[in-house]
Each structure stands twice: as structure tokens, then as C-alpha cells.
Amino acid sequence: MRFTKISLSNRFPLILLLLILNLSLGCGKVVKGPEPTIPEANAGEDQTVFVDYQCQLDGSLSTGNLAVYLWRIKTLPSGAPSPTITSSDAPKAYFTPTKLGTYEFELELSNVLGISTDEVKITIVPFYAPSIEAGSCGICSHLQSHDGETDEDLDRNAQMISEIGAEFVRFDFDWKDIEPEDDKFSYAKYENIIAKLDQINLKVLGILDYGNTWSDPTTGDIKEINRFADYALNTVKHFKSDVKFWQIWNEPNNETFWANPSAENYTKLLKAAYAAIKQADPDAVAILGGLVGNGRDEVYLYGRLFAKANFLPDIYTKGGKDYFDVASIHPYNFATDINSTASIEAAINDAQTIMSNNGDGGKELWITELGPLYFPQEPNFLTTEVYTETEVADWLNLIYTDLRAKCSKLFWYEFRDYPGEFSVFNLEPNWEGLVKSDYTTKEAYAVYKNMLK
Template structure:
């Protein structure tokens, strides 16, 4: 889901004094945050005296989400005999606390696997019979559908520990195909998550689609563990998650949620040493905000409490048994602060805190020599460029069956200026998801490999990585040394590596403006909520930064939740950052743009309408053409979008130039880098109009969670007067007749308000009204007996002022 944000109204600074924004109330309501924790209360607290305290503790953190195992072997130990007692009590307590619950359907009883005599009464991780699993899923969802709407099918099937005798994506796809209709039949409002997969196994995710199950879940779950590395060196958002996003763009867009990740405070399966407790707390906040900046919609930490001597990922220490909650780690307070400060806030992107210097602009292309692998070419080309007239075009051919890559070395090697902390490059992608890497040679003669990121879809994106940390031994290409880059250093190669190794195929990408980012290593992620900007800021090694602002005063909240006031000077806050993140609440100096704008392009001819047939509308004097016309006609036409009220033209939207056209009720945007039907996107005008009116949807009274078509993401339910209209309209995403919940959501978005009696801006009359992300529903009783008893507000006209 894309978010459009209105820039701050800077003129207000001339009229009134800016006040220091207040931090979010420490009693923030559970359920509003996008962050959560794996609680496992039902399965690890077998008596109510144990889980009552755990539920209260989680609610006290203002967590938005919890993840609970629904163990099949426990609930149905014998075929057809269910034992609901413990789950009934635990789920009732959790649901009553206000948090959103993700139920994980997993861990088969032996009787449901090919090995019924294997450890009877104990869990089995052998692949279960899909039909039996579907019956189990239906029974669980039916029982808890009034309290749990989000259901996850299994856990880490790419891991031999959880799918025996060995991972099998075809078998897991069959499980999804059986479970999805069973869950939807038991609760049409249920939302189904795929099993969380560690995204280094991206080939497993692709195989789910190859085996016909891409349509058998609503949300793609990943487990982005990067330990033993830090969130930054492990590229927790810009690395494997970026590759997953590219894959999703190609296969069909779905929301991405992280349902597990973390760092252990002792020996773990992934890290024999672990980290100290302070570092765990810092990594929790840093990784959570980086994942949100990367587009991950929900971020769920693993886990609440340590229960074994190893794998100490919990927010509480192991001592005293499961019911002893008296020994929190610092990460518990960090988790509470994260939820409280970012409840209801939407991510904008990364903040650029370093000084940039272009190292190679490719205008003077020079000499590049291909390595021993005959897998491609690198040449000067002007058909795509980020700045100037020339970029480097990299053509590749990967035959597949093994690790294919191609290496290009500059002659002579290219020196890096000074001692930069990061290196990046602009890439025009082809949607392949292959890994782009560089080889850097340091003062000791040691050549090290750094992964910049993964090649995305068509369009320019900036891939970058830190280059001042220690690399893994396998990323030493030649020489000897300390596995760290000792400056001065030179660029000795650009590498494109197939991802995963089994991939085959060919393509072309363009590279431009190789850039060194200097200054102390510092990071920032920007969020917005209402009129406030909330910046999460830190520096692993310590740094002083100046952050531009339009406010004379801001509020700083440390990792423990302590607040203090900070004064700005000369339009900026001077901040001493360390490894422990802070939250700075202020009002930004301008609409946020995480990357520098390209140099002005040469003057271009006036834009022409999209190629294809056109339809003129004499009612307004404008025409709709090509892809926009096709989209307009296929997805509702006049009742949904209204007449065109302007030409198709280039518009500045979210800091980028986008081809778009205004209609009476919405704005249609062309994004040709996306695969259909997502090459046309709708403006988020419902939310924008609410914000323009000075109303914050978080402040509206919440709806009844038991209501039909209730959405916990916003705490609202669709009013009975609008349910039929909402359910009978949508974007046709699957080509089948009728509209699914997801297709209606794609058209209208989530409800943002309860039904309200409001004065209509068009005719001045009062109607029952409900606000959605992309629409405003109006109930017109005077039109009873006609198809027009429900009308959509003229948001396009109201936004543009055109009549």
C-alpha cells in the first residue's frame, strides 16, 4: 500500500509560534502500532495464572501485534477429538487486551503424517496430509474467527527442522492450496499469511509460485534474520528483503510482513556468541525502523521470553520459569518506546545524513575489461541515464545450473576519495533481482567484496552499502589482512551475480553515478504522523550530525522513553548520536526526499497522451487515452472515477514526476515499471482530504471488533449502509467475476472513520458519510430504489478546486 503525504504548511510558521511536539502518551492504546512480538502464550503458559501476567505485560508495551502458535498436535491429539480449553482462555485474554493476533497453524500430530506411529502424542514436523490440515484449519478458524483474523500457514517450511524429511516447496504449495479455501470458507474476512521464510531462501518463495500457490495467501511473510551481523552490515532492509520485493513485483504484488527476526543475548543456532543485552535493545529499534523503511508493513520480534539455555532472543530473561516476568532485558523498554513513539506513524524513507561525492559518472566511460566468465558485456550507452548523457549498460547471460556471475574491472583502478563510510550506485533495473557487488582493494592489498543490493524493477533506484565494517572470510577475494577496508582504497571491479544460483536467463541493466558517502556512519529513518515528523536516529560508532528542521524546538525521546527538549539553530538540530537510537519529534523543513534529485534533463517535447485509443468527454472537455482508458473502463468507469477533469500530464507526486490524470473522484497514476494491473495506481485522496481538513483518523472513535468487515489495522468497520456497495466493487486483479476482499481494498482502501453525519462539500446537505483511504462514501436516501443510494465523494474536484 502506498502512502501519499501532504508537505508541511510552512506558511503557518509566519502566523503562529511553533510549539515543541509532545511524545506519544506512554499509555498508547495496544493495537495501533505496526510492531509486535512472538508471545507463544497459549503454548508456553499452560495455566491461566501464568499467561495473565504475560498478557498484561505485552499490553503494557503498547504492542500492535502478537504471534501465537496454534499447535495441531496439541489441539487435535487424536483425529476428530479437540481440546480447546487452554487456547480458549489464552486467546480470550489476548483479544481482550486490544492487540491484533496472528495465529500460526503448524506442528502436526503424527497421525496426520505419513508416519502415524512416530512418537504418538508428540509433535511431528513431517509434511502433513493437506486435506487433514485443511479440516484442522477450518475448525480452528471457525472457533476463533471473532477474535483472530490473521492466520499463518506453517512456519519456515524451507527449514529442515520444520519440514521433514527435507524441505519441499511443491508439498508446501499443496498445503497452501488446500488451506486457503478452507480458511476463507470458515471466515470470509480472514487474512492468510504464507509461512515465514528466511529470505536468503528466495528460491523457495519463487517455487511456491511455480507450484501454483501464489494466489493461495494474502500476505507474504519473511523472517529476515541477519545475525550475527548488525542490522546495517547485514542490510536487513536493503538486502534480502529488497530482493523479495523485486520478486513480489514480478509475481504479483502482496504486502510483506516480517513475522520473526531478532538477536540472541547468548549462544544461538545462527550465532555462536550472541550479543550483549544493550546491543540487543539497540538492534531491535534500529532493525525495526529499517524494515519499515524498506516497505515491510508489520514487524514482529522473536520472542517474548527465553525458555532454554540457547537462542536467547527474548525480551525477558529465562530465570524463574515461564511465569516469572520479573527479569526484563533492556530490549523490553526499547520495544515499549518503539511502539509508543511510532504508533500510527507511517514511514517516509531513509534520511541522507552523509556528504555525497560522485566517483564515476560514466560520461568519460574509459576502459572496462570483462573477467574470465563469458557472461556479458559492459558498454557506454545513452538510452537510459540518471544524469548527463551516458550511463554504463551491463548486458548479461546466465546459463543457469550453478553460480553464474560476470566481473568488469576498470583500467586503471578507480580511487575512492578519502575514507567514505558508504558506497552506492544508481541502477536502472530489469526486475531480475540479481545481486550487484563491488570489489574494493585497500592499502594492505586486500581485495574485499561488498554487496550493494539487488537489482529491482524498471526505473532508477539507489543501491548502497556500508564499507567500513568487517566482511565475512568468503568475501575476501584476494590478499590477506583484517577483513576490513583500510584506506586509501580503490574500486577494482563491478560484479553482477545470479540470485539465486540456480537462476538462468539474460537481461540488461544500466549503472550511473557511482557515489561515495563520507562522514561518520549515521542513520536515520523518517516517519510522519499528522503534522509531526518522527525521526529515528543513531550512529553505530558515534557521530555529530546537523538535521534540517522548520521548527525552533523539538522533542528527543531516548530508548528508555525519557523525553527532553532540544533547540534548533540556523534551521537545524545539532545532535550527538550513538549506537542507542533516539526519536526526534519536530516539523520537517520540507517534504522528505531520501535521495538527491538528478540534474535537470534537457528540454523535452511537450508530453503526449498515452498511446492507444482515446475517448472524449464533452461534459468536461477532456479525453482519456490508452492504458488509463482501459483501466477506467475495466474498474468501474463513471460511477467509481467520474469524468476526467484535466489532461493526462506529468505531475510531481511524493517528490517524483509521475504521469497521471485527475478525475472527479480520484487520480489515476501510470507506473509502467510495474507489471499490470499495478502499472496504474490510485491516489490516496480519502486520507489526504481528511488531513487537509485538519482531522487525524487516529482520533476517531473505534468500531466494534465483532462487526462484519472490521479492519483492525484502523480499528474501523464498514457501516451496514455501505457494505453491499463496498463488497460489489473493486479492482479486477484476478480476471474472475465478482470481487474479493483484497480487490475491494485495492479500490477503496481501509475505512478510516466510523459512519458520521457530515455536511457535503458539494451540495451543502447533510449525509451519512464514511471516509476511506481512497474514497469517501455518502449515503443518499433520496435515491432509494436506484443504483445511486451510495455515491462516492468528488475528491478529485475538491483536491484540485476544479468544477
């Protein structure tokens, strides 16, 4: 990259105007505001990205108070049309390359003290699909929250998950934890988790999810979606050497996790987040947010919209086909017969049919959550029907035996029982784990362990 500073002489009229304004307004009480500082533009590192996917230009390392940002195109690949630069007056801007070759951009930073410019080169290459590791068995665990509340809890969960032979562990990389303020990232908690999982060779499926106190990307507003994509880009880049599997949101067709579920708004987020993941790590595998049910049928549970109708077909209609490497469902509402997997297999077939009808038959389909939601071992305020540990353990063995050939990976939900009371005020089931909240193992724990020997 090249860095230049330009003299102040061509900014003299601007300086004079500001001095006049300052004198004319100076008759009242003087309130001292921020002082300008000399601008220094930093257009970021040169990058290589895929053609036809949005690319972020990042000038956030620039310095200079009260400075104006301006991104502009300097050179294009031969024959390339000039792309539109979105947010060209902000530290982070976006464009979508449509031609192979090298694009060069200039960032200008200016204020009353001067002008600074810097250039960045973006090399555009053909898209390639990532390789997907073998292995079919995963576990969901809330290592970022109650399963990792203390170092002792984290160590115990990680070690016990490793002992049963699970190949993957799935958990949230919660946006509000990682970026509590705009452009202020904190990874210490997740670095600690990853370090412990690396020691026992557990692969991670990280979920990039949920809104923030200062941003809601579910509304479809492109500015907020790009903020989410920025979090995704920085997070994937930060953990590039350790995490290769990323899921874009959790259950976006479920109103518990996405207010007023909208396939159109989710597809907008999917496109931006997928491009961000690939910009950060071209070899990363991006997984569709696990859709409750089969991706097509409407489902209500406990009086809430558990799955909006036609969500997966609508993702394709809105152009989402090329923005996930793996599809994913959570067919809970089809897992109601403890003696059969026929309904679950039908849900898998339904989702795969939708994929095939949209030219996506070659993609893998994963079940990233499935557990005994409908098989409580104790009565609760909703039902008096209960199931024994043996019945649940036998069902676990049944689903892994029957479904292994139907879907590429299956993640059991969850490893440890939720350590809270299930009630009308807290609809978080507390019976789905392989172990109880006090880490006492259930029969299903031994079955899972023996199944993977």
C-alpha cells in the first residue's frame, strides 16, 4: 500500500470559512468540543476475495478527529464495469466485484488540518467450494453461557464431551458478547473455550447469531445487516486457524430467535454474512441457520410460531442458493414417536426435495439440533406423560442408526440439562441432556459413547 499526505494550501478557503463561523458564533458561552487532529488514512491490507460476492473495504485503522471519509475507485480490471461503493463516506464501505482481476481503491481522509490518502488492492478470483471433513456425530453445548459459567464447568463439559467420542461441538458465538459496542471486539472468553477444545481435538461449529443492544439486523435494514456481517468477518478472521465451520444464525424461522420471521430479511443477512465469512476465510464452511421442521411446514409450539411456512423455498426464491455451503434443519416436531424415525426421515426427504428442485441436490444436509424435546422424564406443567431414561437412550441409538445414511451430520441437543426450572415463565426444557445439570450421567450418555467406539 502507498501512503501520502497532501499540503494544506488547497484547503485554505475551508479553514477561512471555519474561522469565520467560529467568530460569528463566539458571542455566546464557549463550549469546547473535540479538536481536529491530523488525518492519517489507512485503507487496510490488500485482499483476495471471490467474484460476485460483496467485499468490505475497511479503513477503521485510520486516525484523525473530525475527518471526512471518501472511498473511490482508482483502477479496474480490464473491461470491468465500475462498481457501486456502498457507504463510500464511512470508514467501512462495500462493493461487489463482477470481474476477475485487481481492483484498486483509494481512501481519502480530510479535515481542516489536511488530507491523507491510502490505497488498497482487492484481487478477485473464481469461487471454489470448501472441502467438508468427514464425521457424523456432534453435540450441542452452551459453553459460552451456563455450561461454561466457570472454568470448572467448562473443563468438565469439554472433557466429558470428548470422552463420549463426539467429533464436533456446536455453540453460540454471541454477537452481544463479542462486540458490546460498535467496532469494539472482545474475544477473551471464546479464546479460552477454543484453547480448551483444541487440547482435546474437538472441532467447533460456531453459531454467528442474535441481535445486539445497539443493532437489530432482523428488520432487513442493510446498514444493520452490514454491521452483523462486520461482526461475522472479524470473528471468522480472528478464529481462522481454529474454527472452520460457521452457522449463520439459529432457527431464523422461529419467532423465539427472530422476531416476525421473514425469509426475505434472513436471506439479506445470509448473503452479507456468507460473503463476510468467505472474505475472512475462503476455506470456511458456512451452514444455513438450522430451520425448525422440514423448512416448509408451519409449526406452533406452546402457542408460539415455532416454524414459519415455506421458509426454505422462500430463501431460494429470494436468491439465497449460492450463499450457504450446507443446508440445515431441526426436525423437532417430527420427533414425536419414540419407537420410530419414519417422520424424521420424511422431514429430511422433504428438505432434500426442496433443495433438489432448486438445483441444490449436491449439497449436504445436516441436522444441527435434534433431541428428546417431546420425551420428558418427569411431568411438567404441560404434560403428565413421561418417558424412562432407557426409552430415551434407545431412541438416541435408533435415530443415529437410522438417520446416519440420510443426513451427513447429526448434532444431539443437548449435552447437559438446562440448570433451571421449566415453567410458564421459563420455556427452556430441562430434560434433553445426556447428563443431568449436576453432571450425573444418564443412560443415553453410555449409549452415545458405545455407539461411537
